Amino acid sequence: MSVGATPFNTARWGHTHVLDMDSFSLPDIEQVMETTDAMKEVLGRPIKRVPTFRGKTVATLFYESSTRTRASFELAAKNLSADVVSMAAATSSAAKGESLVDTVRTLEAMGVDVIVMRHTQSGAPYIAARHTKCSIINGGDGWHAHPTQALLDLYAIRERLGRLEGLRVVIVGDILHSRVARSNLYGMAAAGVEVTVCGPPTLLPPAFAAAFPGVRRETDLDAALDGVDVIMALRLQRERQEAGLLPSVEEYIARYQINPHRLSLARPGALVMHPGPVNQGVELSPEVSYGAASLIESQVANGVAVRMALLYLILGGEG
Amino acid sequence: MNHRLLISGGRLIDPASGHDAPADLLIEDGHIAWVGPGAPPQELDAILDATGLVVAPGFVDLHCHLREPGYEEKETIATATRAATRGGFTTVCAMPNTNPPTDSAAIIDFIKEKARTKGVVKVLPVGCISKGRRGQELAEMAAMAAAGAVAFSDDGSPVSDPRLMRHALEYSLSFGLPIMEHAEDEALSRDGAMHEGEVSLRLGLRGIPAAAEEAAVARDIALARLTGAKLHLCHISTAGAMEMVRRAREEGLPVTAEVTPHHLTLTHEQVLAPVPYDTSAKVNPPLRAPQDVRALVDGLRDGVIDAIATDHAPHTAMDKLVEFDFAPPGISGLETALGALLALVHSGEMDLMTLVTRLTTGPAKVIGHPLGSLTVGLPADVVLFDPTREWVVDPTAFASRGRNTPLAGRALRGKVMATLAQGVLAYRDEAVSLSLSSQAEPQRIRG
Numbered sequence: 001m002s003v004g005a006t007p008f009n010t011a012r013w014g015h016t017h018v019l020d021m022d023s024f025s026l027p028d029i030e031q032v033m034e035t036t037d038a039m040k041e042v043l044g045r046p047i048k049r050v051p052t053f054r055g056k057t058v059a060t061l062f063y064e065s066s067t068r069t070r071a072s073f074e075l076a077a078k079n080l081s082a083d084v085v086s087m088a089a090a091t092s093s094a095a096k097g098e099s100l101v102d103t104v105r106t107l108e109a110m111g112v113d114v115i116v117m118r119h120t121q122s123g124a125p126y127i128a129a130r131h132t133k134c135s136i137i138n139g140g141d142g143w144h145a146h147p148t149q150a151l152l153d154l155y156a157i158r159e160r161l162g163r164l165e166g167l168r169v170v171i172v173g174d175i176l177h178s179r180v181a182r183s184n185l186y187g188m189a190a191a192g193v194e195v196t197v198c199g200p201p202t203l204l205p206p207a208f209a210a211a212f213p214g215v216r217r218e219t220d221l222d223a224a225l226d227g228v229d230v231i232m233a234l235r236l237q238r239e240r241q242e243a244g245l246l247p248s249v250e251e252y253i254a255r256y257q258i259n260p261h262r263l264s265l266a267r268p269g270a271l272v273m274h275p276g277p278v279n280q281g282v283e284l285s286p287e288v289s290y291g292a293a294s295l296i297e298s299q300v301a302n303g304v305a306v307r308m309a310l311l312y313l314i315l316g317g318e319g
Numbered sequence: 320m321n322h323r324l325l326i327s328g329g330r331l332i333d334p335a336s337g338h339d340a341p342a343d344l345l346i347e348d349g350h351i352a353w354v355g356p357g358a359p360p361q362e363l364d365a366i367l368d369a370t371g372l373v374v375a376p377g378f379v380d381l382h383c384h385l386r387e388p389g390y391e392e393k394e395t396i397a398t399a400t401r402a403a404t405r406g407g408f409t410t411v412c413a414m415p416n417t418n419p420p421t422d423s424a425a426i427i428d429f430i431k432e433k434a435r436t437k438g439v440v441k442v443l444p445v446g447c448i449s450k451g452r453r454g455q456e457l458a459e460m461a462a463m464a465a466a467g468a469v470a471f472s473d474d475g476s477p478v479s480d481p482r483l484m485r486h487a488l489e490y491s492l493s494f495g496l497p498i499m500e501h502a503e504d505e506a507l508s509r510d511g512a513m514h515e516g517e518v519s520l521r522l523g524l525r526g527i528p529a530a531a532e533e534a535a536v537a538r539d540i541a542l543a544r545l546t547g548a549k550l551h552l553c554h555i556s557t558a559g560a561m562e563m564v565r566r567a568r569e570e571g572l573p574v575t576a577e578v579t580p581h582h583l584t585l586t587h588e589q590v591l592a593p594v595p596y597d598t599s600a601k602v603n604p605p606l607r608a609p610q611d612v613r614a615l616v617d618g619l620r621d622g623v624i625d626a627i628a629t630d631h632a633p634h635t636a637m638d639k640l641v642e643f644d645f646a647p648p649g650i651s652g653l654e655t656a657l658g659a660l661l662a663l664v665h666s667g668e669m670d671l672m673t674l675v676t677r678l679t680t681g682p683a684k685v686i687g688h689p690l691g692s693l694t695v696g697l698p699a700d701v702v703l704f705d706p707t708r709e710w711v712v713d714p715t716a717f718a719s720r721g722r723n724t725p726l727a728g729r730a731l732r733g734k735v736m737a738t739l740a741q742g743v744l745a746y747r748d749e750a751v752s753l754s755l756s757s758q759a760e761p762q763r764i765r766g
Contacts (some may be wrong), residue, residue, distance in 0.1 A: 040734065099637075099640065099641055100642060101640050101641075119642070120642065121642040121643065121644045121645065122522055122596070122644070123522060123523075123524070123595065123596030123642065123643045124525050124642045124643075126595050126596045127596060127598075127640075127641070127643070130594075131640075141523070142523050142524075142644075143523035143525075144522060144524075145523070154452075166420060179523060182521070182523060198728065207515075207516055207517055207520055208520055210516075210517045211516075211517035211520035211521050212520075212521070319337035
């Protein structure tokens, strides 16, 4: 059954899992964008639900709490009429209780089709994907990847600015610990976006430039902002200060907060993004966070549609 | 009547004598009785055909985790010593991070007894530096030395307290055995899962910087200079550590070092590809960058590094079937060591004599034992290997219980074909022909 007026072609789609953006080509990204357009059309209807995946089951397996991402995936699955089961699990290095591999195999045996997984440890979805026939969608793993966030970010930028290729984006903040940054670097590279990463060296080590060739590294924010089209600020975890990576939040604010002055250094009409939740007054000043440049609400709104699109493509479009 | 076995037709490489030429080797009652070209004029009970093979002293492994007592699900002395024969090793040093740890003469006795009754190669126990490997008080090193310990180590962990390390080195002067240090500054390496560099940044894994090893090596060399005691640095993995060992040697300090086959042949890229987050590539110290590998190979060839040691660290499949961060470090290395290392010879990075030296007399010298040579009169520890035979690593066929290797499925060039341990033919590939005379007593050959 097709989603909208136009039946969608899923034939080109070659992915069983969505683990990270590094495996996504530009045609893959374009296909997700087009499919998301159709899902947004569905979400604009009075009844935001299609019967496409009646009888299919999506499990959310979260080893790390996240109310937003989980709700976004569950709404996406429900809008496609899939059944949703939620599992909260606790990680344990001492292998107490059930292991990750046992858990995904159990879900597979229960007839689950797709597992949306969030995990505290980088790479966990890769281990899971190697040991189950279920499709795995990575809902965020450690510091490593958050591909659905990157796709919704790309979608939100394209929706507002009409294109991706040739845009200049600066990603600001705790790059080292950010799965959002890493996935966006791959996705933006594939889409022809020029990216600068910016943050203090303790959160953006010098070796980062060698790890991501083609990405510009800059520790001075004012220099990084010159003429950019999009500013993406990352969430700062307060424990970075306790770990000795930052002297104080105040010093971080002074050097890296996006405020109206800094915004004025970017191209006129530049957009400000944040994966949320925002530490108000830290990464963004309130004038910027709630101002006209902010794309934050649109990011959240597009999250459901992008995740519907991915489920649609992964499950093959046929109910 | 004496029992006589002739190993005939091989290329005999014996670093102790510098011999590298075709020669036969006669073994009489388990001891090397005669070496030379052409057959000896005695009646023989058996002939092992070494045509096309290299005949060398059995390899000596300074660093092996036999896991017994305490972790028999991972490995036992029986299985590890059989794995050793498949890898051409006839002597293995047993690291003391067992459960209970090998921190008393009683555990040394237990290991020796197990090795005598269940083992098939020589097992030399290493005792703990500190009681319980807790890094607080010295273990009874002299008692363990008297019971047969050949060295001391808290391997798996460094001796974090520099004062305790100083005292361990000083105390060891009275019996002259080396302190084998796992050099790691844990404040710098804490929670790290792999080498800190481009690959860890891409994979989002917490890195272990090269400086974590180098800071500890610098401290340990300073303490060796202070005390004059024998320091042996385990599994050196970085170019910086290598350079410090080179300078210490030039200075004449009693410092020796070992390097593992995996650090000589693999890089941190192994964690990324072919299998991303492959827990079998997780090891401590971690697989490093290509420039580190080059420096280690140079140091090995130049003799800055005395020994290749496997750091054989078997784990169960379940231990490794977890998130990368949660997997225990370690590679099951005995059975793949030679095949992996011969790549260095095939590529021209070192000659075969050098490689064999670092597997035989090099490590033997570190512990001061007359091992690793084909000198007449010594017990016959001999390996026969085909330096060019190709084979594919199949961990399910390992004699070791640990199938944890990043080389699974990889084709290696060079294979151990037969191993004699203390005069007993402990391993023989079917392709090596063994002919017995009519009066032969096969049990004396096969053990």
